[in-house]
Amino acid sequence: MSVKLEDIAKATGFSVPTVSRVLARSSYPVNAVTRQIILEAARIMGYKPNLSARSLRTDRSNTIGIIADDLLSPFTPRIVRGIQDYLNQYDYLSLIVNSDWDADIEQEAINTLVSRPVDGIIFVEYSHRTFSRVLEQSKKPHVFVHRLFGTPIKNSVVPDDEYGASLAVRHLIGLGHKRIAYINGPENWHNAKKRFTGYQAELAAYQLEFDSAIVQPGDWEFEGGYQAAKNLLSLDQPPTAIFSANDLMALGAIYAIQDAGLSVPKDIAVVGYDNRDFTKIFRPRITTVIMPVYEMGWTAAELLLKKIVEDQEDLDEIKIRGQIQIRESCGADKSLITKDELGSATVVRRILLNKQPES
């Protein structure tokens, strides 16, 4: 059926191990001429290694498992893409399982992946981090990316939310705002806590007074942002700018401001957080802090591969910093607006323009 080492050995007159040493890129010394002959034969015959056999023998599969809470979560595909692109450089592939925010399914996913030929596991946006005896016993390296709850743990990659919040606030201060409101996320999310901390720290750094009257609780959702902004507008001294802990609430806030007959950014500036897709198409286009999700995925993959290949020891939580994406909702001068990276829609268009798809 398919070409195997034995076929190439027969065709070239060398033994199977020698052929293996060449084709598996072993560091074992092989005569240069021999190598050439074998390489050529393999190319002509179309040799593809049987990775099951190799994996059985070496206990390495060049495959890692990803357990994501849900591939459809807003950040997950981009995190996964970051992981995949890093892995791709080293001929690793990824197997993806969803845990659907459920501790039991998560355990099941771990069990599934552990018995699979995977060299390690990345947990993406996992909410539970339930202890798994199976996982520990398997000794498979595993790392975490974008943990949503809990205290910092080793081998995890997270966004630097405090830094991100400081960027947003600093930008607004630079624009001349002195009364900057904050719409928070739910308190049990440490993302929200850190962003709040960053907000406060940055105000302090510029000697601006912290006023709890212009800090509103939020729920991450559109409605929460809308209500929060409404509350802020009804204050005796309403803020001139609002920093929202996420984009969805920022969107709600913008609608609330517009519903009150005011304009964003002319009357009130708004900055969001996350750089969700809709911030680019909504008007005014929303200034936001970029969640460095791609880089987080990339870094998590890097860490995992180091653990697999180089036996990298456990590392403390790694924080990744995002940039601020300046658009229209903050009222910055147009010349300051940062260029968006290419979106996939643009790539599609490039195909259409430059290449003729075959019919």
Next chain:
Amino acid sequence: MSVKLEDIAKATGFSVPTVSRVLARSSYPVNAVTRQIILEAARIMGYKPNLSARSLRTDRSNTIGIIADDLLSPFTPRIVRGIQDYLNQYDYLSLIVNSDWDADIEQEAINTLVSRPVDGIIFVEYSHRTFSRVLEQSKKPHVFVHRLFGTPIKNSVVPDDEYGASLAVRHLIGLGHKRIAYINGPENWHNAKKRFTGYQAELAAYQLEFDSAIVQPGDWEFEGGYQAAKNLLSLDQPPTAIFSANDLMALGAIYAIQDAGLSVPKDIAVVGYDNRDFTKIFRPRITTVIMPVYEMGWTAAELLLKKIVEDQEDLDEIKIRGQIQIRESCGADKSLITKDELGSATVVRRILLNKQPES
């Protein structure tokens, strides 16, 4: 290290094959008592089959490969989720590779996957469908989901765009509109052609005149929709409703209408296509035809598994119908507005409300 069949054989006194017959759920007859003993031992000892070994022996891996143009494309994650959820029922997992809209990378991806232990391949939103000798030789079953270009081919799953367009137009007609404009997509996309056909057919079905003056070309993008609507508004007899071939152009159209001082849906009704995420949060919330992407992925997985397990013969192109999602931009009575399925954000919230995440 890890428990294998031999260990269980020793522990129970039975032979390795007998243990295998029980634990691999073979249909081979085994004494009920024996089965119980072995099952119990396996449970206690924590047996996990080594799938590399099994795969080497059986030439089956319970893994399929997915080649997607880009995991970050708007539809891809949902298609993939549909695939995964179907596979999950049969203990199959999926390996995902991106081809980045590039024919060479696509070939590379095919080569990679073919040498991997995968039982079949699903091409998601592939644009090239270049012939691959390697793929043909491998004899691995493969199916296509959401092909973007080209004529219908066997073993592919696509949306029924003509039907979807007819739903949109029928809905607008039901709302009393008689002059319904159409904003098209690029002509070399058969999605666009089919939607146009559906538009025309539905007008005809209701004896409404087709007027090419209110058909505008488009580019799938925001700008194209904006410009198209502007053109339509400048007509002597502007339409009372606009059906846009996708949501992004519908959004552009809505902005153009609003910029002209008119209101959606009061002055002009707008219906989009795709049910992209932003249509739910934008105001007015956009009525749109649902791309049945999840179901398409599900169906593609079903087809592939049938080919793998039951040697299902080649099937003609399978068309999947989507529903219309009635929201605000069409001006339908509020009681007609269809409920959105749960989005992942809602699921997150459920966690927050019902469960206490451990700290």
Next chain:
DNA sequence: GTGAAAGCGCTAACAT
């Protein structure tokens, strides 16, 4: 630098 032998863990074929 190359080859012979062994074996990774499993299941299919053949025996009993």
Next chain:
DNA sequence: ATGTTAGCGCTTTCAC
């Protein structure tokens, strides 16, 4: 119904 034997394709000793 259970056990014996063989071998999937590969890489790793260990000889030479």
